[in-house]
Amino acid sequence: GEEVAQTPKHLVRGEGQKAKLYCAPIKGHSYVxxxxxxxxxxxxxxxxxQNENVFDETGMPKERFSAKCLPNSPCSLEIQATKLEDSAVYFCASSQSKAGELFFGEGSRLTVL
Amino acid sequence: GESVGLHLPTLSVQEGDNSIINCAYSNSASDYFIWYKQESGKGPQFIIDIRSNMDKRQGQRVTVLLNKTVKHLSLQIAATQPGDSAVYFCAETDPYSGAGSYQLTFGKGTKLSVIP
Structure with a gap:
């Protein structure tokens, strides 16, 4: 597609529940x-x-967060056992190169109650 | 309503005036800088960028100035319009941070309000 598509726009979870967010990068962009x-x-x-390979995960909380980008599927970000402090808007962005212009999606708002 | 504790620097300008939004960065190794505009409920939108080998770059109605000596970046918007109302973020990349993935480090954001 011509834009980064994120779903869902809004997600509400009780503390301790799982949350999963999706991102379809712009077609032809290798970096997410x-x-x-x-x-x-x-x-x-x-x-x-970079494509389906993790390029840099230095920002990921190790314990509860995981992410994947599999061929022919949207990328995903999953949070196991959500906590109140996970409430945020999660943005996905894609680019053609690792140092190229980033195009952002509209974000997924996660609210943990 | 807004979350308790949210405190963004705010700049209010009259329509037609010029706006200057400032940003200080701390990493002297950063070599690429970008200004983003974020409207309510939207993702950041690229406005203009500049590399560390330049000190000025102009776009349409926007100019970015980079002063590496004092680690300062500014965004100038000429003839500000109501549609320019948004939160503006500077971002920087250091190719040697993390795994060298050019991950962006964002500044705190400045809210620009244009008075018609």
Whole structure:
């Protein structure tokens, strides 16, 4: 597609439940990035992929967060046993190269109650 | 409503005036800088970028200035319009951070309000 598509737009989970977010990058873009935005302000880098391979996961909380980009499927970000502090908007972005312009999706808002 | 504790620097300008949004960065190894515009409920949208071997770059109605000596970046918007109202973020990349993936480090954001 011509834009980064993220689903769902909104997701509400009770504390301890699982949350899974999806991202379809722009067709032809090899790099996918996930960012977390808390309180409409700070962005935190989580993880990046080059095609289906993890490129940089230095921002990922190790215990409960996982992500995948499988061939012919949307990329996914999964949070096991969600906590209140996971409430945020999760943005996916894609680019043609690792240092190229990033195109962001509209984000998925996760609310943990 | 807005979350308790949210505190964004705000710049209010009259329509037609010029706007200047500033950003200080701390990593002297950063070599690529980008300004993003984020409208309510949307993802960041690329405005303009600059590499560390330049000190000024101009686009349509926008200019980015980079002062590496004091690690300062600014975005100038000429003839500001109501459609420019948004939160503006600077972002930087250091090719040696993380796994060298050019992950972006975002600044805190400035809310621009244009008064018609």
């Amino acid at each position: 990035f996930w960012y977390q935005q808390v309180l409409k302000n700070e962005f935190k880098f989580l993880i990046s992929f």
